Amino acid sequence: MSKQGPWLDYDKVQEQIGGGGAFLMGQVPGGKLNPMTIGWGFGGTCWGRAVFLVLVRPSRYTHGLIEQSGEFAVSVPSGGMEKELSVCGTKSGRDADKIAELGLGTVPGTEVGVSTLDVPGVHYECRVVAKSRLTEMGLLSAEIADRHYPQGDLHTLYFGEVLAVHRR
Numbered sequence: 001m002s003k004q005g006p007w008l009d010y011d012k013v014q015e016q017i018g019g020g021g022a023f024l025m026g027q028v029p030g031g032k033l034n035p036m037t038i039g040w041g042f043g044g045t046c047w048g049r050a051v052f053l054v055l056v057r058p059s060r061y062t063h064g065l066i067e068q069s070g071e072f073a074v075s076v077p078s079g080g081m082e083k084e085l086s087v088c089g090t091k092s093g094r095d096a097d098k099i100a101e102l103g104l105g106t107v108p109g110t111e112v113g114v115s116t117l118d119v120p121g122v123h124y125e126c127r128v129v130a131k132s133r134l135t136e137m138g139l140l141s142a143e144i145a146d147r148h149y150p151q152g153d154l155h156t157l158y159f160g161e162v163l164a165v166h167r168r
């Protein structure tokens, strides 16, 4: 996979997502912007286009936002946002306005109706072009099922075509 083009600093992006985490942004038109921490996320080329894959459990407020809008954004900070990542990974947008609570600045999307965070890092704007739900009937290994899905709530995989990428 090319590390050029939309995959600015892709190694650093992967390191940050797998280490501290990144922010998955969801928003419906006219609605409040909601950041959710993700620890998994992958970029690559699929169907002849740049695609960002995120995994979201149906219980998340973010899941409903992506289902409604068909769009999401990912803000991958350069680092130093441990408190924000912790809050966005433990509180739900159902009960809180995380952006207001944390006093975060935002930047409107140029290609989608979802804003990104005004923080140093790499920011992807994506439109869902495919989705798939993990199913117990599928090829999910018993070890992964036991460890990650004792209560069900199997992730939905959203494949977002990358329509814009910004480095700030």
Ligand SMILES: Cc1cc2nc3c(=O)[nH]c(=O)nc-3n(C[C@H](O)[C@H](O)[C@H](O)COP(=O)(O)O)c2cc1C
Pocket (backbone or CB within 6 Å): 020, 021, 034, 035, 036, 037, 038, 039, 040, 055, 056, 057, 059, 060, 061, 062, 063, 085, 086, 088, 089, 090, 091, 092, 093, 094
């Ligand atoms: C480091 C970290 C990584 C996480 N990664 C994911 C993830 O990839 N997918 C997911 O569905 N939830 C993940 N979560 C849990 C959500 O961030 C958490 O449930 C959040 O409160 C959901 O927010 P929402 O209800 O506003 O969408 C993660 C949490 C943390 C702390």
